[in-house]
Amino acid sequence: MLGTLIIGAGFAGLSAAETLEKRGDGSFVVLEARDRVGGRTKRGMLGDLPVDLGGMWMAPSQTELARLAETRRVRTYPTYLDGKAIFQFGGRQRLGQREELGPLLGLRGGIGYLLARRHLGRLMEPLDCARPWAHPDAARLDATTVDSWIRENIGNRLLRSAFRTVTATLFCAEPSQISLLFFLHYLKSAGGLDVLISADEGGAQNLLFHGGLHQLSRMMAADLGQRVHLRSPIDAIEWGPGHVTARSGARSWTARNAIVTVPPTMLDTITFTPELPRAKMALHDRLVMGSALKFWVMYDRPFWREAGLNGTILSDEAPATPIMDVSPPGQKRGLLVGFFDGDEAIRHADMTRRERSRIVIDVLVAHLGEQARTPLAYLDQDWRAEEWSRGCYGAFAPPGVLSSYGAHLSAPVGPIHWAGTETSDVWTGYVEGAIRSGQRAAAEVAAPNALAISA
Amino acid sequence: MLGTLIIGAGFAGLSAAETLEKRGDGSFVVLEARDRVGGRTKRGMLGDLPVDLGGMWMAPSQTELARLAETRRVRTYPTYLDGKAIFQFGGRQRLGQREELGPLLGLRGGIGYLLARRHLGRLMEPLDCARPWAHPDAARLDATTVDSWIRENIGNRLLRSAFRTVTATLFCAEPSQISLLFFLHYLKSAGGLDVLISADEGGAQNLLFHGGLHQLSRMMAADLGQRVHLRSPIDAIEWGPGHVTARSGARSWTARNAIVTVPPTMLDTITFTPELPRAKMALHDRLVMGSALKFWVMYDRPFWREAGLNGTILSDEAPATPIMDVSPPGQKRGLLVGFFDGDEAIRHADMTRRERSRIVIDVLVAHLGEQARTPLAYLDQDWRAEEWSRGCYGAFAPPGVLSSYGAHLSAPVGPIHWAGTETSDVWTGYVEGAIRSGQRAAAEVAAPNALAISA
Numbered sequence: 001m002l003g004t005l006i007i008g009a010g011f012a013g014l015s016a017a018e019t020l021e022k023r024g025d026g027s028f029v030v031l032e033a034r035d036r037v038g039g040r041t042k043r044g045m046l047g048d049l050p051v052d053l054g055g056m057w058m059a060p061s062q063t064e065l066a067r068l069a070e071t072r073r074v075r076t077y078p079t080y081l082d083g084k085a086i087f088q089f090g091g092r093q094r095l096g097q098r099e100e101l102g103p104l105l106g107l108r109g110g111i112g113y114l115l116a117r118r119h120l121g122r123l124m125e126p127l128d129c130a131r132p133w134a135h136p137d138a139a140r141l142d143a144t145t146v147d148s149w150i151r152e153n154i155g156n157r158l159l160r161s162a163f164r165t166v167t168a169t170l171f172c173a174e175p176s177q178i179s180l181l182f183f184l185h186y187l188k189s190a191g192g193l194d195v196l197i198s199a200d201e202g203g204a205q206n207l208l209f210h211g212g213l214h215q216l217s218r219m220m221a222a223d224l225g226q227r228v229h230l231r232s233p234i235d236a237i238e239w240g241p242g243h244v245t246a247r248s249g250a251r252s253w254t255a256r257n258a259i260v261t262v263p264p265t266m267l268d269t270i271t272f273t274p275e276l277p278r279a280k281m282a283l284h285d286r287l288v289m290g291s292a293l294k295f296w297v298m299y300d301r302p303f304w305r306e307a308g309l310n311g312t313i314l315s316d317e318a319p320a321t322p323i324m325d326v327s328p329p330g331q332k333r334g335l336l337v338g339f340f341d342g343d344e345a346i347r348h349a350d351m352t353r354r355e356r357s358r359i360v361i362d363v364l365v366a367h368l369g370e371q372a373r374t375p376l377a378y379l380d381q382d383w384r385a386e387e388w389s390r391g392c393y394g395a396f397a398p399p400g401v402l403s404s405y406g407a408h409l410s411a412p413v414g415p416i417h418w419a420g421t422e423t424s425d426v427w428t429g430y431v432e433g434a435i436r437s438g439q440r441a442a443a444e445v446a447a448p449n450a451l452a453i454s455a
Numbered sequence: 456m457l458g459t460l461i462i463g464a465g466f467a468g469l470s471a472a473e474t475l476e477k478r479g480d481g482s483f484v485v486l487e488a489r490d491r492v493g494g495r496t497k498r499g500m501l502g503d504l505p506v507d508l509g510g511m512w513m514a515p516s517q518t519e520l521a522r523l524a525e526t527r528r529v530r531t532y533p534t535y536l537d538g539k540a541i542f543q544f545g546g547r548q549r550l551g552q553r554e555e556l557g558p559l560l561g562l563r564g565g566i567g568y569l570l571a572r573r574h575l576g577r578l579m580e581p582l583d584c585a586r587p588w589a590h591p592d593a594a595r596l597d598a599t600t601v602d603s604w605i606r607e608n609i610g611n612r613l614l615r616s617a618f619r620t621v622t623a624t625l626f627c628a629e630p631s632q633i634s635l636l637f638f639l640h641y642l643k644s645a646g647g648l649d650v651l652i653s654a655d656e657g658g659a660q661n662l663l664f665h666g667g668l669h670q671l672s673r674m675m676a677a678d679l680g681q682r683v684h685l686r687s688p689i690d691a692i693e694w695g696p697g698h699v700t701a702r703s704g705a706r707s708w709t710a711r712n713a714i715v716t717v718p719p720t721m722l723d724t725i726t727f728t729p730e731l732p733r734a735k736m737a738l739h740d741r742l743v744m745g746s747a748l749k750f751w752v753m754y755d756r757p758f759w760r761e762a763g764l765n766g767t768i769l770s771d772e773a774p775a776t777p778i779m780d781v782s783p784p785g786q787k788r789g790l791l792v793g794f795f796d797g798d799e800a801i802r803h804a805d806m807t808r809r810e811r812s813r814i815v816i817d818v819l820v821a822h823l824g825e826q827a828r829t830p831l832a833y834l835d836q837d838w839r840a841e842e843w844s845r846g847c848y849g850a851f852a853p854p855g856v857l858s859s860y861g862a863h864l865s866a867p868v869g870p871i872h873w874a875g876t877e878t879s880d881v882w883t884g885y886v887e888g889a890i891r892s893g894q895r896a897a898a899e900v901a902a903p904n905a906l907a908i909s910a
Binding site: 139140142143144145147148151174175176177265275277278279281282285286288289291343346347349350384385390391398399400401403404405 | 594595597598599600602603606629630631632720730732733734736737740741743744746798801802804805839840845846853854855856858859860
């Protein structure tokens, strides 16, 4: 009998495998539904350059991802920030030196931003990301949507609009759908709102990888060799004390433990026997995967830099926002990356890629000028259409979910342990969270008695 | 080629079939996943009496259900209401002559109830149940949870607790999870809160069927004969202008139209080619099926009546509530029916039926006395465990869903029309809504050009 079945070869599953391997527990298989590893990171070709169709950035505080890149000798470069960013809120366009939203919104907007941030900070203060449901005001915060909070706490019209736009870019979902408790949990797990929205030093959009983040997963998988099984979607898991069997069609694997890294929103594609605890099923029934359409545009050179712009466009009007300059140094092309997020992703998903490219290019022309009319290449990725992710970046919690069923996200069920970025209490929703969740699940497998609860 | 494929043999599908048949459009098949018809109505045996494990009551304003019962000569009887009901809120037990909550909650609670009702009435006033997203304040109402509304508008502690309990009994979900806009829509579609909570004349719990509501579906199916195919779960639907093919394993059926009555929360079990509009998928991804565990208890006689009680128990403390006396006249047994709703259903689902029966009997003994200790029979139904319903009574909308994607609930997609109680704007969530939705979809099939939109 194998030691451990790892379901999913994204960063969570591969990190779990790496952790087990390091500890000498090499008796495992990694079972992946797709014909590739990497999960919500993925390689695409933009012209002749490999690019990230999924997760791509690294914040300096993402130490596990940094360690991984270092051991694999994959180098980073910073997002291009010299020059001015373009901000458009409430019909007004402003240029800014940095990404700070406050000062760009006028005096009232700026003061409002400071007050809103302070209020969020106060609400976050007693929140323990390992147990957000234990927040002293959890029930009330979890019964409130982010949009309700914005309506009640932000008087300035421009700032309200900016806050909604920023929320949609972070969660790939509309503020009216997201629990305030979950919002606070997500922010705090990454170090706060400023970290999440920034591309400056310390920010979540600070560093990029030469050759792409996605390649790290291939390198990790290569080290695991034959133990990674692609094209093995698991449709059933049977479990009992000390044993788990996973089935993929006629094939099956049995081990003492399992680490399941499938997104919580997709666990209903697996039939568990016996059934999972009902509260865990309720959690899966209620979490929702974000909606993101990511696009890349390549130009013969980053012409916007010549006009003193850094390529950043954040707008409450453009359907495709934010947009950033992520051109790798050491080559002459200009590369912009951007997103349709939340309802904009939903609204633009039924189009053809060509129709979407026209909309993106219209946004670029409006803000960067006529030179944006003729890109060398356009590429986009609709994450809802990825059968084994069904959305990006991560799952969010609607109201009343985290406080009631949150503990079931990562609590082991008999011999089954749970990983995936949604189960992490540090950088949840990011690749860093995925890596840490895999390490944590591997540690649980090592000391099951300390952690396992029965169904 | 057939005229119409009807997917699902609940009341929506059977009513669609009956409507087509009456119009002379008899070229259809009804494809049902289960080995029975009836959907979220179902027959069970309590001792030697057939009872309804699902939908069971009829309000006098449910005219289509009444017509159906009349043509099938199935007679009704009223819920037993003579004597006093037991209400327990905030630790205090009171007896009441009627079901009205207000007067039972003391002077302040009573006034608070009137004010809350008036406020809900004002919010409902401009709501058109055919287009709730067109409410002038739709965005704000849809960004608010019912629990937020309760916190802001009900000062009295007892009344707040009563309101939360009543909401859970109506929606089988916690108030913190439900959009206020959806709540208002649901209430108005049935004629208001008083209608929904009442078993008096005019109320949703007023009338019961001799032999059970479930039998109507079997009678309808019998009239359709060989055109009803049981054990035919549809896993794929291919569609284009003027044609639809539905596949169940190796079998397939092709027709000019389809009427799909599968609950919106379960449409992801069918692969549509081409895909459904993304906004419709977003709707399905976000709606949540309610959680209900229904139980029946049989005694040798309705002994509580001897103590001047009518068997109704509504409590914010008991896990199993409400409970009502539904003993059919013309026999001597005493029959109580009750529910674990919302989180109580979730909390009690992992138990055995025997463990649950002990909890129910403890509640009955606490309120009705020691005579409740020894029932003749106990029966319960966990609706989440029904593979083809995955919950009951109906789906609810978390915040930010109805206002954004609501129009996609019933808008046709090419030749595919949508029915099921969730798509109805009259008595949505009830059998009446299911019947009307089937009739409406059948009417659409008759005049497709007037209604169909392309994907």
